[in-house]
Amino acid sequence: MSIQWLLRWSMSIATLLALVLAESNGQVRKDDDNILLLPKPIQLSTNNSSRLVLAGDQNDTSLQDKDIFPDSWVSDLFYHALANFTMRRVGSTACQQQVEMYVKHLQNYTDWAVRMGESWNRYPIGILAGNKYHMGIYDECVNVHYPVKGQYCLTEIHLNPSKGKNYSFDNETVNLDDDVINNHAWKTILEWIDTPDQVKRNSLNLGICIPDSCLASDLQTSLQSELDKVFLPENFKAVVQVDPIMCTVSEDMYPYNTAYYITSTFFVLLALICCGVTVFHFIQLSWKQIKILPDDVFFISFSFIKSGKELLKYDKNNELNILNGLKVLTMIFILFGHRFMYLAGNPINNTTFLENIYQYGPDILLTSMNLVDPFFFITGFIMYLTVSPIFLKPGPVWFKLASPVIYRILRMLPAYCAMMAITANIVPHLGDGPLWPQKTWHEAEMCKKYWWTNLLFISNFLNAKYECLIVSWYISCDVQFFIIGVIMVYIYTKNNKYGIGLLTSILVVSIFVPFIITILTRGEGILKVHIPFLENPRQSITFNGSYRASYMRATPFFTGLIMSFIINKLKEKKMKLSLITVYTGTFIVTVACLWVQFYGAIFYKRHRPYYPLEQALYSTFSHCTWTVVCVWVSGCYYTSGYGLLSKLFDNRLMVPLGRLSYSVFLVNLIVMMMSQSSQRLPTFLSAKSLLDAWIYDTFKTYLMGLALYLIVEAPFGNLIKLIFWGNKKKNSSIRKEKPIEKVTVVETPKKVMTHL
Numbered sequence: 001m002s003i004q005w006l007l008r009w010s011m012s013i014a015t016l017l018a019l020v021l022a023e024s025n026g027q028v029r030k031d032d033d034n035i036l037l038l039p040k041p042i043q044l045s046t047n048n049s050s051r052l053v054l055a056g057d058q059n060d061t062s063l064q065d066k067d068i069f070p071d072s073w074v075s076d077l078f079y080h081a082l083a084n085f086t087m088r089r090v091g092s093t094a095c096q097q098q099v100e101m102y103v104k105h106l107q108n109y110t111d112w113a114v115r116m117g118e119s120w121n122r123y124p125i126g127i128l129a130g131n132k133y134h135m136g137i138y139d140e141c142v143n144v145h146y147p148v149k150g151q152y153c154l155t156e157i158h159l160n161p162s163k164g165k166n167y168s169f170d171n172e173t174v175n176l177d178d179d180v181i182n183n184h185a186w187k188t189i190l191e192w193i194d195t196p197d198q199v200k201r202n203s204l205n206l207g208i209c210i211p212d213s214c215l216a217s218d219l220q221t222s223l224q225s226e227l228d229k230v231f232l233p234e235n236f237k238a239v240v241q242v243d244p245i246m247c248t249v250s251e252d253m254y255p256y257n258t259a260y261y262i263t264s265t266f267f268v269l270l271a272l273i274c275c276g277v278t279v280f281h282f283i284q285l286s287w288k289q290i291k292i293l294p295d296d297v298f299f300i301s302f303s304f305i306k307s308g309k310e311l312l313k314y315d316k317n318n319e320l321n322i323l324n325g326l327k328v329l330t331m332i333f334i335l336f337g338h339r340f341m342y343l344a345g346n347p348i349n350n351t352t353f354l355e356n357i358y359q360y361g362p363d364i365l366l367t368s369m370n371l372v373d374p375f376f377f378i379t380g381f382i383m384y385l386t387v388s389p390i391f392l393k394p395g396p397v398w399f400k401l402a403s404p405v406i407y408r409i410l411r412m413l414p415a416y417c418a419m420m421a422i423t424a425n426i427v428p429h430l431g432d433g434p435l436w437p438q439k440t441w442h443e444a445e446m447c448k449k450y451w452w453t454n455l456l457f458i459s460n461f462l463n464a465k466y467e468c469l470i471v472s473w474y475i476s477c478d479v480q481f482f483i484i485g486v487i488m489v490y491i492y493t494k495n496n497k498y499g500i501g502l503l504t505s506i507l508v509v510s511i512f513v514p515f516i517i518t519i520l521t522r523g524e525g526i527l528k529v530h531i532p533f534l535e536n537p538r539q540s541i542t543f544n545g546s547y548r549a550s551y552m553r554a555t556p557f558f559t560g561l562i563m564s565f566i567i568n569k570l571k572e573k574k575m576k577l578s579l580i581t582v583y584t585g586t587f588i589v590t591v592a593c594l595w596v597q598f599y600g601a602i603f604y605k606r607h608r609p610y611y612p613l614e615q616a617l618y619s620t621f622s623h624c625t626w627t628v629v630c631v632w633v634s635g636c637y638y639t640s641g642y643g644l645l646s647k648l649f650d651n652r653l654m655v656p657l658g659r660l661s662y663s664v665f666l667v668n669l670i671v672m673m674m675s676q677s678s679q680r681l682p683t684f685l686s687a688k689s690l691l692d693a694w695i696y697d698t699f700k701t702y703l704m705g706l707a708l709y710l711i712v713e714a715p716f717g718n719l720i721k722l723i724f725w726g727n728k729k730k731n732s733s734i735r736k737e738k739p740i741e742k743v744t745v746v747e748t749p750k751k752v753m754t755h756l
Helices: 002-024 058-066 074-082 093-107 111-118 138-142 178-182 185-190 216-234 258-286 298-302 304-312 321-344 351-360 373-391 397-425 436-455 472-494 496-521 531-535 541-547 555-572 579-604 612-621 625-639 643-648 654-659 661-677 687-725 739-746 748-753
Strands: 028-031 034-037 150-161 203-211 236-241
Touching (some): 111 138, 150 185, 203 216, 321 687, 397 472, 436 472, 436 661, 472 496, 472 555, 555 625, 579 612
């Protein structure tokens, strides 16, 4: 027994000495009554020997203060700073009183205080995976109303090394273990170099719930102070920014002003008028005893029945039907691109999916920012067919030149002005969420201040950050092209030789202008849809400059205008190609143009040298890709036809959808902005989620476009048509022109206005 007792006593003494030694070396962590022996973390020395300092290496303990990386992971540091975070000694008296009330009730686990406390994250996760947004539960925070009203603030925090701290791992660490250096988690954050094709790992957005009497500046000061206590000792800094617009409460914070009530009243009355006229129109059509009023009566223009008939009207002999099918196909792809931009540019999870697109494609998402070019081509193509009959009638020259321009602008303005008014005065009140004010309020303010640039059709020359409706650049370009086109058509009708020569010269100039501008300015030959662009397109230098400038986008329009001349000549000569030639040629032209189009993906490669000639050539050819396809397709269709394939684009479904293109184009970005701005949590980005969002928002966009068409575009368009062209009897003589002009002139009011 004495020997066993002696052995136990010796082991106890040895254990006690080991504990004392371990605690002196920092290897013991105490948690209440529990004592845990933990291995000491591996540390890296920065001395000249550049060797690893391992636990138990007593000769190198003096180098522990020169560790390269912090001892704790960034999420742990955030937790240490935020676990008991409260806003003390900052803000107004009301703020302090509510904070103290919140703390007191939180200690007592009062329901409302716990809801505020548990609604946001103290421990960020997925930082290395690119999870920037840690948004918590927005509604749990803002649904607290008494005795303290919850206010949700989305903060932005940037992680930066302290001044003078070097994490470049150059010559001093050349002999260090490469696996330890390269695989260390902190290296991703502290050595992060911002690249536009990767989501930042050295910044995050953290949602925090505070009392509504406290200001964004109070939160920024208090949060910065708490983070400094934890992060500065680790030789790097967490810089906090809190934008006041990112602090929201449950009620609608956007002011209800006179403009809101006027706009709302106007559209409600307009909808009621349309409904009332529709009921009357239905009754007079149903009861034979009532005298049926003709469709060209003033107030019948507001009938949904009349507008619906015009929308659904289908003439199988109309050769322009194919253009409606092309517009629908183009619009579907544009909606897909816009949906991708809005989805990827807002809070997302699975950022690897987005980053892989820049490395592996599909390239169509990266190189198709010129997809509106077919619309410019179609506008130019139908222009001669719709405007030239005006110049064949007697009358003063100034009237012939001004009337189509004025008519077109008047047809465009009602729906255009409606969307500006809705965006400025109504949209900010239609939703909520942590991102809602930032995304929608700015759009509203820009339309309130700069609406006049849209009415003058010069918004494409204004800085994009001041542009009302981000799609307005296209409409401005279209009107500018149309004005020049009217002059070209007039010259051509008076003298074909001079007209062709002048138009050819303008086309050649439009082709070479992008080349020359890109060379002289050393600009980008492609608008890159990098992550910063997805997050805020208005800040892009290329988007602000060459992308929206009409002199850089003119080639498709003038090509379409010339093509309408050429097709008329080909039809007169009755030139036809075999279906095999048509199909084979279409395949070859499409493949060649897509190869040129997708070549732009090479500019996304990192560290690729800038070659001015290459950029300038692509800037030129990129505006010819879809244009050349349109040239071949229109030439083949109007001379030879596509057989059964043409039925895919010329049918009773495609033609009405094509007529909705203008309204759909106006509403699509607003619909997508509202869908994405109301999100509460990051979206898991994948092929499936992108496809689902595209299908859902495409349906919703066409539905909203239909409403805009029936309530605004069609009624006011009918009124303007009556003012300009009178009733159908007055136009009966004009319809006896050439076959293709007959088809066109019947559709003149629609085609002159419809620039999509």
